[in-house]
Amino acid sequence: ENKPAWWKEAIVYQIYPRSFQDSNEDGIGDLRGIISRLDYVKSLGVNVIWLNPICASPNDDNGYDISDYRQIMGDFGTMEDFDLLLKEIHARNMRLVLDLVVNHSSDEHPWFREARTSRSNAYYSYYHWWPVEQGRPPLRLSFFDEKGDAWRYNPRTKSYYLHYFSRKQPDLNWENPKVRQEMYAMMKFWLEKGIDGFRMDSISYISKDIDFPEIDQTQYPGIFEYYAQGPRLHEYLHEMNRTVWSKYDIMTVGEGSGETADQLALFVEPDREELNMLYGFGPAQVRNTTKPDSPYTGIPYSLIALKKMFTLWDQAVGKGWPSIYLGNHDQPRMLSRFGNDSAEYREISAKMLATFLLTMRGTPYWYAGDEIGMSNIKFKCIEDYNDINTKNLYKQIEEKGGNISAFLEEQKQIARDNARTPFQWDKSLYAGFSAVKPWLKVNPDYGQVNVEVQEKAPLSVLNYFRKLVKIRQSYTTLIYGKYVLLDPANKKVYAYLREKEREKFLITLNFSPKTAYITPGMDLRKARMILSNYEERKEKNVCRRIKLRPYEANIWKWE
Ligand code: ISL
Ligand code: CA
Known part of the structure; x- marks a missing residue:
């Protein structure tokens, strides 16, 4: 039985500060911009904000290369702005989690x-x-x-x-106790300001085998899995927990890059005193098993594999607590990857994915913009990109004489910049993000896909999201209840139960643009539909088999 905790009941709202709101007309989002939008964030019903890095940085990798851990990045504002932001977040009964980047610093540190x-x-x-x-x-x-x-x-x-990342991101030597002490003091500096936790960047890589042996590439074909097996990783996490985190009422979530499900419990089982949660890389790695040669992550993906992955991670967490997401600043927009961004299905599939994220067991990590159905921008040429990842891969391919146009096609599906375009507030020039040309192009669909339009439309994705948040928050079974996968072999439908004591829910999600059926294999006569992403659904009650329209999503509750 999972003990209640605020971070288990939270819905985390991830903000990419560069792209949320510009307040001083330089085309770059900033802290004052976020402050001016806090009422909107609050109106969603979410209760924790996670900000991507905001410390001083030359921005080789948009803040993931820190040159001063105790200063705010000039582009984003000042420490006074930060203090005000924290105060305003707390005044609205929300909490703030910061990105902690300690695997590497900037080479300008x-x-x-x-x-x-x-x-x-x-x-x-x-x-x-x-x-x-x-x-x-x-x-x-x-x-x-x-x-x-x-x-x-x-x-x-x-x-x-x-440098595991760019040459401007040298890896810190955690073997050196001085480095660890510096880091613990830095964490305390922020915790004493009153922040509510950390999302720990690339934390799985901090421990290195300092003899630097040759890596057996047959055992670690990706090499990166090897990076995530550092000999002292768990020792360091335990030390951080004992020295710093355990002294505060905070949430800690590690970015579990390179970690496999069988490692999960080692990070999150409470008696090990390490992390509250590990943010696994499952969603990014789900592939179409019928096309195993798919070169990059997730295009196309198979629903069977997705179900298997979420089910495996739910079990593997042991006495710990899962983290649930489908997208972030490193992934394409979830709508484009797991839903359908065509005009016909955009809204309905965005609502379907929201239904999924908010009815799973674990803390949902919601990426800003998904609640209005933002989608991949699909840049046509390399000049449009800002991301060092895309740019350097491009250089590699250019040098090797590889297929540039195939690469660019692929980036339309997977590039990180797809999820980093400016937030779409209204239909004014630059979408209300800024009065001047933004650092990254605005998605041309902003005329229809924006907050202003959706606020006024009762059936918008935005208002559906709010409804869902309320439902999750009114039934603790949707938070703590057991998760039971149904019909794992169904290629179109993801269906599962959430149950606790006498309360029981069934969630039925059609992940396809076709009509689909699910036979949950139980008596459904007492199950009543409490939410659907389709305006009307004739049969509020069904008997054995449920018919689902394209991307239909339903929540059923037993009376
Ligand atoms: O980059 C990867 C594969 O190409 C990942 O496996 C990588 O480990 C992961 O994306 C780490 O991401 C985090 O650290 C990076 C930063 O660029 C990302 O934005 C951040 O989420 C370096 O700090
Ligand atoms: Ca600005």
Whole structure:
């Protein structure tokens, strides 16, 4: 039985600060902009805000490269703005969770500026190095480097530094107790301000095997799974929990990049005293099993695989607590990937996906803009992109003489910038995000897809989302109840029960643009439909078999 906790009952609303609201006409979202939109956020019924990084950064990777952990990024405002933001969030009975980026710093952080001057510098051991006299460093791949190499030569020290991400994101050396102490002090700095928790970026990568052995690529074909198996990872998480987190009433969620379901419980079982939640990479990895050669994540995906994955992770969490999401700032828009962004099905499928996220067991992480059905922008040319990931992959392919147009086609489906376009508030030029040209293009569908239009339409995606939030918050069974998957082999329908004591719900979701059927295999005569994404549904009660229209979603409750 899961003990109640505020972070279990919360709905987390993720804001990408660069893209939410610009307040000072420079085309970049900022903290004052977020403050001006807090009443909107509150009106959704969500209760925790997670902000992507807001600390000082040269923005090689939009704030995931921090040059000062105790300053606010100039683009976003000042520490006074931050203090006000926190106060205004709390005044509305919401909470604030910050992104904590401690696997790496910026190469412009004073620590690294010092470190790279000489091997005898006190900060040299804050990072990972491979001395040139030992020959070529062992193969380590980088996520973002344009050459793919995670080692970068630094002439002044005659050594290579390690960077799993871009060369402007050197990995910090957690073996060094001083690094850990610096980090704990930094966490306390923010916690003492009164924030309510951390989302921990790339936390699964912080521990390295510092002998840097050759990696057995047959065992770790992706290499990245190897990164997520650092020998001291759990020791560090436990130490952070004991030294810092356990002293505050906060939520901690680790980004579980590279972790598999069988590792999940090790992070989140309460008696291990590590994290509250791990944000797994399942949704990004779901593939179409009939086309196993699909080169990148999720295009196309198979519903059977999606169901299997969510069910597996629900079980694997053990005595811990699941985290539920379908999209974020690193993924394409969930509507385009798991729903259908055509004019015909956009609204109905956006509502279907919302029904899914808000009726699962676990804390839902909702990505801002999904509540109005924002979709992939599908940029046509490389110049439109801002993301270092897309740009560096492009360079790699250009250099290898690969197929550029196939690459660009693929990026339309998967590029991170798809989810980073400015938030669509109204139909004015630049969608009410800014008075000037934004840092990234606005999705041209903003004339119809915006908050202003949807506020006025009782049946909009936005208002449906609000209804769903209320339903989740009125029945604790939808939060804590057991999750039971039905008809796992059904290719179109995702159906499951949520049950606790005498309360029982059935959720039926048609993930396809065709009519579909589900036979849950139980007596449904006492089950009444309490919500549907279709305006009218004739049979409020059914007997054995349920017929679902394209992307139809229903919540049934036993009387
Ligand atoms: O990038 C990946 C694969 O190409 C992922 O597996 C990666 O580990 C994951 O996306 C980590 O993401 C987080 O850290 C990055 C940052 O760019 C992302 O935005 C952030 O969510 C580096 O800090
Ligand atoms: Ca601004």
